[in-house]
Amino acid sequence: MTRTVDIVQKLWNLCNDLRDDGVTFHQYVTELTYLLFLKMAKETGQEEGRDGGINIPLQNRWDTLKAASAPDRLDHYRQTLLDLGKSPAPLVRMIYADASSFIRKPATLSKLVTDIDALDWYSAKEEGLGDLYEGLLAKNANEKKSGAGQYFTPRPLIDSIVAVMQPTSDDIIQDPAAGTGGFLIAAHHHITTHEDEYSWPETKQRAYYENAFHGMELVPDTQRLALMNLMLHGLANDPERSGIRLGDTLSSDHQKLPKATLILSNPPFGTKKGGGTPTRDDLTYVTSNKQFAFLQHIYRALKTHGRAAVILPDNVLFESGIGKQIRADLMDKCTLHTILRLPTGIFYAQGVKTNVLFFTRGTSDKGNTKEVWVYDLRANMPHFGKRTPFTREYFTEFETAYGPDPYGGPDALAARVDTGPEGRFRRFTREQIAERGDSLDISWLKDDSADQGDLPEPAQLAEEALTELAGAMEELRAILLELGEDQQALEEAGVLS
Incomplete structure (x- = not known):
């Protein structure tokens, strides 16, 4: 993957050319997406619309843009954005919907086109264009000035969650707060790694690519990045039937998402914009807290025996009032079998402490949760950052302790081992949780990391x-x-x- 990393760095360095035009990091990635879509359509042979290609008119293709004279290229590019925003091809139309360029100087565009064209695209195709694009999104997320970290869940965390949830080709998979599509792409990668898709009947292949993956994203520019990401991973064949839709899951838009057998999500933190409550009227407990609203959506959107893994901040585990009622409702309707307490410092808001809740929808609406297992991966962990990168290896022991059953069934839970007060994995009965006022904010290990002088930065403490x-x-x-x-x-x- 070294060549892909090099190309990502070169693409990121092109951002310097746009600073004189006053373009922000996030605007840059959006602008780069417009150009990369044209270039990658050429490199993958999809621009002519053959074999399910995306069909870009000749006057709007990469080679035509490259051949335009330098003084006229910016006007031609702007017209191309307008033309593709009206394309009859759904994917093209969605990616270029309401597109406009942030570039003001013809020379800036010419340098971008020239430099993009000169990259080692043969190597990029060999290593995977999807991986290249995800590398660019990760670079954007890690750049604090871009403000994009909220849309990008760390890949080691996604991969670990997907590994224990074991998605299959028979699942209907949903992410109601899809961001740039990381969970859906990781699930697809897991499925195609563990199953031979070429042995599937044609009807199953069609059903898989047209109806297995569903997401929703509120922010238009983020949905644009998500569609590009899915396309480069082969998951945007029919974006009007599946893929990531533009909409608000906390409104009536949620009806566009089918019931799922597997939900993987990292909902946005905070309260609904303006302090208002969700506009959908089917949630039992009305709250402006987006995490509680999304949590209700998730366990309501699961089919019977459907399973979910959702990333939520600590306040969801301990808040009283409506928060307590929603937790009780979750434990009634679902088997909440596992909570993973995550390390601090792995999200864009360094002070936010987060967890992963794993649960399975029951056959009834009462009394499904009998016991909850809590794995503490927070106490006595490094403060992650540039000096200490967050890698998949930190999840190895958790994945082993979780066990082979993604549903957390009775036999699987009985086989788990409570490591006692000195270990990281503990079992708590539903009765013990009730005695705690239904608080799920459970910790027992003494955190010695602060005693070692490894204190968080002042900004992190303030954010916390x-x-x-x-x-x-x-x-x-x-x-x-x-x-x-x-x-x-x-x-x-x-x-x-």
Whole structure:
């Protein structure tokens, strides 16, 4: 993968050419996507629309853009964006929907086209164009100024979650907060690595590529990146039937997502924009807290025996009021069998402490959770960053402890080993959790990392304090509303702003 890494770095370095045009990192990746789509369509032989290709008109193709005279190239490029935004090919139309260029100088575009064309595309194709593009997205996510980390879940975490959930070609897989599509792509990679897709009947192949993967993303530019990502991994054959749709899962848009047998997701943190509640009217517990709203969507969207793995911050585990009711409802309707406490410092908001909840939808709506196993991968762990990269190897012992059953069935749970108060894996009965007020924020190991002088940066400590304050405010809002306080009065007072 060395050559792909080199190409990603060269593509990222081209961003320097756009700084004089006032282009941000995130705008740059979007701009680069417009150009890379044309170049990669040429490199993969899809631009003519043969064999399921994407059919780009001759006047809008890469070679035509490259051949345009330097003074006219920017005008030609802008017209190409407009033309492709009206394309009859669904994927092309979605990627270029409302597209406009941030580039202002013809010389800047000419340098980008020339430099992109000069890259080692033979090596990129050999190693995988999808991997190249994901490398670019990862670079964008790791650049704090880009603000894109919220859309990009670390790949080692995704790969570990997918490994224990064991997706198969028979699954209907959903991510209601899809970001750039990492979970869906990892699930696809797991399936095609463990199954021989060429042995599937033609009807199964068609069903798999047309109906197995479903996601929703709220932000148009992020959905654009996701569609490009899926296309380069072979998962955007029919984006009007499957793939990642543009929409708000916390609105009636959720109806576009089918019931799933497997849901993998990292929902956005925080409260709904403007402090409002979801506009969909089918959630039992109404809250402006997006994580609680997404959690309800996820366990409601699972088919019977469907399984889910969802990344959620600590406040979801301990908040009272509506939070406690939602946790109880989850444990009633599903077997919540495993919680993985994640290390700090692996997400864009360094102070946010996160967890993965693993659960399976029951056959009834009551009493499904009998016991919850908690794996603590947070205490006595390094502070991850550039000096200490976060890698898949840190999950090895967790994956072994989780066991071979992705559903967390009774036999699998009985085979697990409680490592005791000195170990990382503990079992807690439903009764013990009830005694804790249904709090799932369970820890027992003494964290000695602070005693070793490896303290977080001041910005991280400040962000952690803000996160805890936001959780306290959300709890206060819930209490005031439960006491019958007028919502409009609270908004005017700034409590619900």
